[in-house]
Amino acid sequence: MKNTTIAAEPASRHQPISAGEAATLRAEYGENAPPAMHVCLFRNGWVDVLQLTAGDIDLADIAHGLALTNRWNGATVQAVSVAWHSLVVSAVASEIDPAAALHGLMHDAAEAYTGDWTRPYKLHLGPMLTDVAQRIEQACLEAAGVTEPAVTSRAVKEADEAVLLLEHASRWA
Amino acid sequence: MRSEDQERVARARAAAERINPHANGAPFTLANKAESAFVDEALWLMPAAAPMRRRLEGPASTRPTR
Numbered sequence: 307m308k309n310t311t312i313a314a315e316p317a318s319r320h321q322p323i324s325a326g327e328a329a330t331l332r333a334e335y336g337e338n339a340p341p342a343m344h345v346c347l348f349r350n351g352w353v354d355v356l357q358l359t360a361g362d363i364d365l366a367d368i369a370h371g372l373a374l375t376n377r378w379n380g381a382t383v384q385a386v387s388v389a390w391h392s393l394v395v396s397a398v399a400s401e402i403d404p405a406a407a408l409h410g411l412m413h414d415a416a417e418a419y420t421g422d423w424t425r426p427y428k429l430h431l432g433p434m435l436t437d438v439a440q441r442i443e444q445a446c447l448e449a450a451g452v453t454e455p456a457v458t459s460r461a462v463k464e465a466d467e468a469v470l471l472l473e474h475a476s477r478w479a
Numbered sequence: 480m481r482s483e484d485q486e487r488v489a490r491a492r493a494a495a496e497r498i499n500p501h502a503n504g505a506p507f508t509l510a511n512k513a514e515s516a517f518v519d520e521a522l523w524l525m526p527a528a529a530p531m532r533r534r535l536e537g538p539a540s541t542r543p544t545r
Binding site for chain 2: 360361363364365366368369370372373374384385386387389390391392393394396397398401407408411412448449450451464465467468469471472475476478
């Protein structure tokens with residue numbers, strides 16, 4: 307029955323997948339085959355990235371995903387995880403605005419679901435990519451209890467830039 | 480590097496050194512260390528009413544499972 311579900315995914319939510327792709331998924335995953343827009347998580351199996359809500363977000367998925375996601379598209383001389391980056395951004399942001407610490411920690415939480423898209427992708431691949439990323443980010447912030455991200459976004463952005471400069475100046479990146 | 484950027488780097492370096500003082504602020508080399516530090520900090524900062532915290536502290540039957 308799961309196989310029928312894959313073929314019947316509404317076109318408004320997902321790009322339809324071909325019969326060949328569905329067969330490949332069925333062959334690989336059997337009855338647990340994921341639909342085309344689902345991503346695998348550490349703790350919570352599969353989640354539909356286009357339908358993600360705050361109720362789907364789990365700290366273990368975020369922490370594990372960010373700890374194993376490297377900054378700078380992997381082009382670093384040593385491991386520089388997004389989790390570590392987020393810890394430093396949080397610390398710097400809290401100095402600028404004490405209310406920004408949690409927002410700073412969670413500012414890249416969406417990358418546990420999307421991976422780390424480097425800036426050229428975000429800047430040049432159009433609104434579809436950023437729309438998906440923003441909706442996931444919103445769900446993550448809501449789940450973490452960041453109720454007014456607009457208030458602290460300036461401090462977080464400033465801290466994010468400072469840590470990026472540090473990563474570059476330290477030749478980690 | 481511009482002087483204002485040097486100030487920003489110094490500020491970020493000081494924060495990094497507080498997070499990992501044993502390695503002069505360098506990133507954690509072990510992923511599980513980064514993961515546990517992230518969880519600790521999130522639990523420290525998250526308000527009690529945050530949905531993510533409520534799920535973690537809810538009944539075992541509602542906790543996420545792999």
